[in-house]
Amino acid sequence: MASSIALSQSRPLSFFKRIAEILPGLLLLAAVGYAGKFLERSFAAYGKAHHLTLPNIEYVLWAIVIGLLIANTTGVPAAFKPGLATYEFWLKAGIVLLGSRFLLGDVLKLGGISLILVAVEIAVSLLFMTALGRAFGLKPKLTSLLAVGSSICGVSAIIATKGAIDADDEDSSFAIAAILALGAIALFIFPLVGHWLGMSDRAYGLWAGLGIDNTAEVTAAGALYSDAAAKVAVLAKTARNAMIGFVVLGYALHWARKEGTEGVGNKAAFLWAKFPKFVLGFLLISAVATAHIFSKDQLTSLANLSRWAFLLTFAGVGLRTDISEMRKQGLRPFVVGALGEVAIAFLTLGLVFGAEKFLR
Amino acid sequence: MTQQNVSRIKKETPPAPGISLDAWAVALALVLSLLVWAGWIKHIPW
Numbered sequence: 390m391a392s393s394i395a396l397s398q399s400r401p402l403s404f405f406k407r408i409a410e411i412l413p414g415l416l417l418l419a420a421v422g423y424a425g426k427f428l429e430r431s432f433a434a435y436g437k438a439h440h441l442t443l444p445n446i447e448y449v450l451w452a453i454v455i456g457l458l459i460a461n462t463t464g465v466p467a468a469f470k471p472g473l474a475t476y477e478f479w480l481k482a483g484i485v486l487l488g489s490r491f492l493l494g495d496v497l498k499l500g501g502i503s504l505i506l507v508a509v510e511i512a513v514s515l516l517f518m519t520a521l522g523r524a525f526g527l528k529p530k531l532t533s534l535l536a537v538g539s540s541i542c543g544v545s546a547i548i549a550t551k552g553a554i555d556a557d558d559e560d561s562s563f564a565i566a567a568i569l570a571l572g573a574i575a576l577f578i579f580p581l582v583g584h585w586l587g588m589s590d591r592a593y594g595l596w597a598g599l600g601i602d603n604t605a606e607v608t609a610a611g612a613l614y615s616d617a618a619a620k621v622a623v624l625a626k627t628a629r630n631a632m633i634g635f636v637v638l639g640y641a642l643h644w645a646r647k648e649g650t651e652g653v654g655n656k657a658a659f660l661w662a663k664f665p666k667f668v669l670g671f672l673l674i675s676a677v678a679t680a681h682i683f684s685k686d687q688l689t690s691l692a693n694l695s696r697w698a699f700l701l702t703f704a705g706v707g708l709r710t711d712i713s714e715m716r717k718q719g720l721r722p723f724v725v726g727a728l729g730e731v732a733i734a735f736l737t738l739g740l741v742f743g744a745e746k747f748l749r
Numbered sequence: 750m751t752q753q754n755v756s757r758i759k760k761e762t763p764p765a766p767g768i769s770l771d772a773w774a775v776a777l778a779l780v781l782s783l784l785v786w787a788g789w790i791k792h793i794p795w
Contacts, residue, residue, distance in 0.1 A: 482777045485779070486781065666769065666771035677782070682786065683785070690790060690791075693795040694785075
């Protein structure tokens with residue numbers, strides 16, 4: 390039985406079979422995302438028609454809430470899962486296209502400030518999470534995964550570190566569940582705190598990019614605040630993502646030394662393998678836009694393409710959040726993660742306020 | 750070769766290097782940008 394499974398899995402799926410496999414989930418992403426957009430317009434139109442002052446509820450929030458309701462009431466049938474998993478693909482394509490809305494000079498300036506803050510944030514977060522994990526008696530590898538997940542970039546960082554330090558599947562699923570749950574909470578809390586503090590779009594975007602873990606949640610939290618905040622949030626998060634290889638390499642070397650196993654051979658190749666390539670795509674499109682190769686209308690079209698890609702991502706954020714699964718993972722990793730996240734949110738808020746004069 | 754051996758060989762053979770999700774996402778974004786620049790895609794509404 391096991392061998393037949395191994396053989397059938399190893400056979401490459403034909404292109405059309407793969408398309409047929411992802412189509413149902415992709416259509417669900419599109420339907421939920423578009424429903425969010427439709428509800429945003431309808432809600433605003435209803436308020437206008439009836440002379441009511443209704444809050445402007447963005448399509449981002451509608452799409453996430455509809456997704457959450459579906460995932461946690463009827464559930465998502467297995468046939469939709471492969472297509473839903475493409476939300477990360479749309480996120481990355483959307484980020485690359487978003488590069489067209491940045492001048493390279495802004496990217497370098499804001500990216501440079503972000504990188505300095507990211508370095509401080511990563512160093513403090515890693516130390517704090519490691520100490521917290523020890524204090525709560527978590528397994529050392531689970532602590533490492535939580536530390537990487539909360540300091541760099543959520544799920545991708547945990548998956549990359551899991552392979553590099555040979556952590557258990559159970560530990561990585563604990564860490565992923567905790568980071569996803571905390572990301573979902575942060576998504577709603579960050580915009581409220583940002584408005585309460587009267588933060589500028591740039592300051593808030595930088596804070597969301599530094600303080601929230603998963604790229605999809607960062608993008609959504611930015612878009613919930615404003616379009617300009619979303620741009621800065623994505624840029625700051627991209628700078629954070631670029632650091633993933635260095636931190637994973639550090640952990641791989643640390644655990645190899647600790648366990649007396651074979652370390653990392655070619656470090657440059659390791660760094661390249663872990664480097665998120667979409668960062669390069671983002672920089673390339675930004676450089677092309679800076680060279681005025683696109684007309685104004687073309688830039689608008691590229692920005693709108695990016696918005697459509699993010700629309701699918703936001704639907705995916707809601708649809709893949711399974712609250713019952715999170716409850717099953719136990720309380721301790723969640724408590725460690727939550728305490729760490731609150732501390733990181735305060736730390737990054739302090740960093741952003743400290744750097745605010747350089748943001749203008 | 751027994752079924753068990755086939756299974757073990759499959760398990761021990763490293764997967765063929767493929768194009769990563771990141772690279773596909775970058776490729777799609779670049780192709781779309783090219784189509785917009787060349788005028789094949791005239792206008793994307795929002």
